[in-house]
Amino acid sequence: MTKFGASPERTARDLFAQAAGEAFDDSGLDPDAVEELFYGNFMGEFAETQGHQGPLMADAASVSAPATRIESACASSGVAVRYGVNHIRSGAADVVLVGGAERMKNLSTPEGTRALSAAADALYEVKAGVTFPGAYSLMANKYFDEFGGTREDLAHVAVKNHEHAVENDLAQFNRAISVEDVLEAPTVSAPFGLYDCSPMSDGAAAAVLVSEAFAEDHGMETDVKITGVGQASDSLALQDRVSIPETPAAVEAGETAYEDAGIEPSDVDVAEVHDCFTIAEVLALESLGFYEPGEAITAARDGETAIDGELPVNLSGGLKAKGHPVGATGCAQISELTKLLRGDHVNSDAVSDAEIGLTHNAGGTVASCVVHVLEEVDA
Amino acid sequence: MSDARDEGYDDFLDAVEDDEPYYLEGPDGDGSLPPKRIDPATGSQELTEQPLPETGEIETYTQTHVAAPDFADDAPFVVAVADFGPVSVTGQIRGMEPSDVEIGQEVQIGVDRTETTDERILVFEPV
Numbered sequence: 150m151t152k153f154g155a156s157p158e159r160t161a162r163d164l165f166a167q168a169a170g171e172a173f174d175d176s177g178l179d180p181d182a183v184e185e186l187f188y189g190n191f192m193g194e195f196a197e198t199q200g201h202q203g204p205l206m207a208d209a210a211s212v213s214a215p216a217t218r219i220e221s222a223c224a225s226s227g228v229a230v231r232y233g234v235n236h237i238r239s240g241a242a243d244v245v246l247v248g249g250a251e252r253m254k255n256l257s258t259p260e261g262t263r264a265l266s267a268a269a270d271a272l273y274e275v276k277a278g279v280t281f282p283g284a285y286s287l288m289a290n291k292y293f294d295e296f297g298g299t300r301e302d303l304a305h306v307a308v309k310n311h312e313h314a315v316e317n318d319l320a321q322f323n324r325a326i327s328v329e330d331v332l333e334a335p336t337v338s339a340p341f342g343l344y345d346c347s348p349m350s351d352g353a354a355a356a357v358l359v360s361e362a363f364a365e366d367h368g369m370e371t372d373v374k375i376t377g378v379g380q381a382s383d384s385l386a387l388q389d390r391v392s393i394p395e396t397p398a399a400v401e402a403g404e405t406a407y408e409d410a411g412i413e414p415s416d417v418d419v420a421e422v423h424d425c426f427t428i429a430e431v432l433a434l435e436s437l438g439f440y441e442p443g444e445a446i447t448a449a450r451d452g453e454t455a456i457d458g459e460l461p462v463n464l465s466g467g468l469k470a471k472g473h474p475v476g477a478t479g480c481a482q483i484s485e486l487t488k489l490l491r492g493d494h495v496n497s498d499a500v501s502d503a504e505i506g507l508t509h510n511a512g513g514t515v516a517s518c519v520v521h522v523l524e525e526v527d528a
Numbered sequence: 529m530s531d532a533r534d535e536g537y538d539d540f541l542d543a544v545e546d547d548e549p550y551y552l553e554g555p556d557g558d559g560s561l562p563p564k565r566i567d568p569a570t571g572s573q574e575l576t577e578q579p580l581p582e583t584g585e586i587e588t589y590t591q592t593h594v595a596a597p598d599f600a601d602d603a604p605f606v607v608a609v610a611d612f613g614p615v616s617v618t619g620q621i622r623g624m625e626p627s628d629v630e631i632g633q634e635v636q637i638g639v640d641r642t643e644t645t646d647e648r649i650l651v652f653e654p655v
Contacts, residue, residue: 259595260597262594262595262597263597263598266596272537273561273650275596276649277607277619277650278596278605279618280592280595282592283592287607287609288588289590290588290590290631294588294631336591337593338590338594339591339593384568386618387588388561388615388616388618389568393587393588393609
């Protein structure tokens, strides 16, 4: 993956080409080995007036293969990874390039806010003034009402994820913040202040996926294997959900991925979850079966999800501190978790015994969710 | 942005303005809002218009300070989801101080216009 952050003058095709080049170098394969490309992007039409990005990105990566863009809001490249895995499992290909990119920082905050709100229901939510932070605030306030919890509890999620990113050169923010910083930041949509929200970011991520047979035949060193995949959908609009502070699409995607991998939530040693807002990490941990509904709100405050906690969550810094170029995020989670498991991530030492990792990538207010289970090979 | 009507959605707003708001009911009595052709609960295509209950309850709300350009002059504003029984609806709060808005509060539905674009918008007012 590229460094996430602000590079407003770099085009998405340039960002993706960099990520793809790194993925080729990492895999030892050339672009001509690729048999299919699945590429995630959300707001190319807003940011660059650019549609039809599948072949554009294939061109940028020097890939001559069928190329398809996946748009699932912030889950775009997580879904692209799932398509890649399924394509290989089906026998249709042995080598697939997956990834995504997003250029956001060339937009002003209001323009970016408008672009992001396209992940919500254009009729009943956007026309009512619902923004992306606004939608998650609706979930957070309902969560507080139903289960309890405070802004301070949420602040600890942001503080933890910033702490994890301090040494991560690829992260947008390498600076620790305090609970007071979070609580005193300007309000975006109550209860969220600026530091409850992941930033707008530019960046790209890519991965070369290969079948086991291909890896064996070509003597490739594959240290990590994707063993579980799950995806699920929910109503786009919060008003159509049975329970606003819960994310059943994540529950279903998680259960599918666990079953696929033949594991239980308790087998997971380390997780990268979609903390686009502080409450989103809480909802993810509950939906994935790590906590009962209403009980993950204190996980960060109590240190349970910190680097030295029982289940380290978002050792990359998460979306909050690593950054959130939306179309790149899902694949970036795969990239960071792969490094964490195989030992070449700056935070790998903290999880040197970890064998099983999980990624959770969500679109909109979790109307799309894709979960992957990654396992260290020969662990 | 196109000036074309959004059939179903704009029909719903017309009905709210005419004090005759409705929802779509499926064969098992579950509700949804237009435009909808297939009942989300049963998959049936037999939907009938039923009068929306006159009052709903605020399920959740948020006061938004950073708005999209279409709401720049409206901010800060309070958005809420209100539960009317068979359906829930999203709209902005009118006629109440933001600090007085509470989950569980009874509201009625209406239509207002936004400051920024003068577009129609669903709103909730205290009963």
